[in-house]
Amino acid sequence: MSESQEWCSKLNIWVTGAGSGIGAALVRLLVEEGHYVIISGRRREPLLTLQKAAPKRIRVLACDVGQDDSIAEAGATLREITDQLDMVIACAGTCEYDDGLTLDIKSYRRVFDANFFGVVNTLRESLPLLSNSRKPVFVAVSSLSSVVGFPRAEAYGASKAAVDYFMQALRADTANVCLRTVLVRPGFIDTPLTQENDFDMPFLMTAEQAAKRILIGLKSNASVIDFPKRLSWPLRLLGTLSPVWFNLIAPRMTRIRTLRKV
Template identity: 75%
Template sequence: MNRPLPTSPAGRDHQLAGKKIAWITGASSGIGAALVRRLVAEGHFVIVSGRNRDALLKLQQPSPKLIKVLTCDVGDDAAMVEAGRALAEITDQLDLVIACAGVCEYEDDLELDVKRYRRVFDANFFGVVNTLRQALPLLANSRAPVFVAVGSLSSVVGFPRAEAYGASKAALSYFMDSVRADTSRVRLRTVLVRPGFIDTPLTKSNDFDMPFLMSPERAAERILRGLSGNASVIDFPRRLSWPLRMLGVLRPVWYKLCAPRMTRIRKLRNT
């Protein structure tokens, strides 16, 4: 039995045309913005979200008919409930959701500032949970729904100074594995993307070498290429992902040989 066409203009028009309706969070810059540009170039309808409304409006300008702006903070539970209501007014189905929103804050001298950890987890972990929660009812109306979360290769092994950031991405990795298990008998594809270093506003302030630094445009290309296949995890670049995955198995090598060369801590604080 064929499912009725969506009743919203966006859903009906794009299903008839064989195009997708996508929602991308963290779309104001970096990978998110690059993904929006690529999807729109292919004729897909994209709802873009982020905290920087001006940047989102600028992204919308070249293609106002294919881009809808929905300003929200994924880490704000109440704001995401409102975002869910707004989504339902825009469309009654989502074919593709890509959770790109995230922040990065590093540890210095193991200060263990709990507020820092909460900020990072609110964006990188709870933000994805909030996004999936609001997207699920609309993904359920798609014939081939896909939910994508952008993690990080930093979750493969423990990097110095990355206690907050890496832990949030490791939690996200486990969350996506569990969602994949829980949806194994229903029609929902879940994909975890784990990029290396990408040249974005988040990495501009990094004060260390970033091997194999990649542009957002190349990262977006790798993600969409991976989504065209059947992968549940998309890691790139391979020159970084394969060594890290190997070291993730051979953890003693990482902590005895690699980590001591990278850490900046030489003694514990006693105050």
């Protein structure tokens, strides 16, 4: 069966980070196509609002993907709701910038709990259900910020780089079994996550545009979905020409002028 034929059948999908932004836009597209979607996020209210788009095809499962107790409880509920997941989209994420190189460990842990451990937890809880699908797909939403080191993004970018590596290792580890892994790396998307950013965001896209790009990639054989190309290509090139990035561009972007004295 081809990928597009596969999409003709109705899939059981779990989407985390579904209450707003990219996750919510993706859920709307998926239910429009007739799929059954379980939606997660910490706050129940936005999930209940989204459920109204297709009450018979959307189930709400509020949880914190970065908290051991919460995700374990969600996993148990998930197994009561269904015995099979065809696709899991780990989209939950948060961003905290490190202004002035504070190296505040609590902030770093919050970011890693949601962005990195959230992905690991989501896979662990869903893997037994994915293994009951004929063509299971595990998707993790990272970021183009993982391609090069951005000023103030020490925590956020590192958590997304960890996701990139995790997904590569997972792809290698599952090379002989039937699990498709997909790494999604968006550029700047207009969502609650970026609405407080006080810097220029080149090639800003809407959440709906981002969701459409992701869906097109999922329907193809892609294992990495980077977009928009007009941002991903220059960033990848800059990644290989790191002296240009670190000597010419980064000095104009960083806000740090002196190091704190002890």
